[in-house]
Amino acid sequence: MIQKLGKTFWPGILFGIILAAVLCAGPAVGADKPNWKELKGAHFIVYFTGEESFARDVLNSAERYYTRIAGELGYARYQDFWTWEKRCKIYVYADHDSFLKSTGGAEWSHGMAEYNTKTIYSYAWHEGFLDSLLPHEIAHLIFRDFIGFKGEVPLWLDEGVAQWEEEAKRPQMKAMIKELYNNEGLLLINDMMKLDIGRLKTKEGVHVRAALTKDGSPGVVFLSSDNLVNTYYLQSVSMVGFLIEKFGGESFTNFCRELRDGESLEQALKSAYTTITTIAEFEKRWKEYLDQL
Numbered sequence: 481m482i483q484k485l486g487k488t489f490w491p492g493i494l495f496g497i498i499l500a501a502v503l504c505a506g507p508a509v510g511a512d513k514p515n516w517k518e519l520k521g522a523h524f525i526v527y528f529t530g531e532e533s534f535a536r537d538v539l540n541s542a543e544r545y546y547t548r549i550a551g552e553l554g555y556a557r558y559q560d561f562w563t564w565e566k567r568c569k570i571y572v573y574a575d576h577d578s579f580l581k582s583t584g585g586a587e588w589s590h591g592m593a594e595y596n597t598k599t600i601y602s603y604a605w606h607e608g609f610l611d612s613l614l615p616h617e618i619a620h621l622i623f624r625d626f627i628g629f630k631g632e633v634p635l636w637l638d639e640g641v642a643q644w645e646e647e648a649k650r651p652q653m654k655a656m657i658k659e660l661y662n663n664e665g666l667l668l669i670n671d672m673m674k675l676d677i678g679r680l681k682t683k684e685g686v687h688v689r690a691a692l693t694k695d696g697s698p699g700v701v702f703l704s705s706d707n708l709v710n711t712y713y714l715q716s717v718s719m720v721g722f723l724i725e726k727f728g729g730e731s732f733t734n735f736c737r738e739l740r741d742g743e744s745l746e747q748a749l750k751s752a753y754t755t756i757t758t759i760a761e762f763e764k765r766w767k768e769y770l771d772q773l
């Protein structure tokens with residue numbers, strides 16, 4: 481079975497997904513130059529130079545997201561140490577220009593998160609900041625705090641968690657994955673695990689990959705680099721959503737703990753989800769979940 485996906489297939493939402501996805505690993509930046517004012521909450525300190533009302537919205541939203549995300553990932557019991565001097569810092573620059581100048585980010589970058597210092601940098605843009613960038617980056621930081629840097633954490637899991645926690649986008653993401661699934665335009669999970677997404681972004685031409693078909697028969701999908709990356713990110717969030725919605729936060733915590741402690745992906749799945757013992761089983765169960773969407 482052959483599917484062709486043209487560029488026009490993709491609604492605008494994916495731009496948001498990719499945008500959020502590519503800005504995650506930030507360089508070390510000098511955040512001490514502007515004359516920062518600050519607002520302190522239980523788990524966050526917001527530094528800002530412009531409107532205080534926007535900074536207050538940022539702080540209130542961040543505190544709300546923290547509680548929700550830690551709860552949904554099942555980390556709430558383990559995650560009570562973002563307090564006092566360990567609070568997460570959020571720098572809100574006055575505008576895009578001053579953000580770019582200070583962080584040295586690329587023109588398309590609207591924010592970044594630094595794992596090691598637990599800091600988020602962005603600027604006072606209203607659209608997308610509170611609903612999208614903030615929960616995305618907080619989810620990355622909470623996830624990384626729990627899972628650490630030693631185990632092998634696949635990119636789909638890291639980005640899947642961060643996108644899943646952009647809660648407002650879930651209905652759209654589900655509709656899009658369902659459409660791709662119905663059109664047999666998704667990738668096999670095993671194939672997806674081997675993709676080096678970082679290298680893809682600059683590649684021209686069409687990629688021919690094995691397609692995930694509904695009945696399991698062999699299929700092929702033709703994708704531009706952009707669409708392959710988009711498909712990868714969309715599958716990532718759906719696979720994470722499946723694990724969390726079907727089995728809950730406690731099993732997800734167990735799964736992450738196994739990875740953190742150095743288990744392979746398959747072994748971690750097996751330990752946390754007794755009914756999923758192989759990648760093939762993971763794919764089968766995920767497809768059943770997609771059938772029910």
Ligand SMILES: [Zn+2]
Binds near residue numbers: 501502503642
């Ligand atoms: Zn991300």
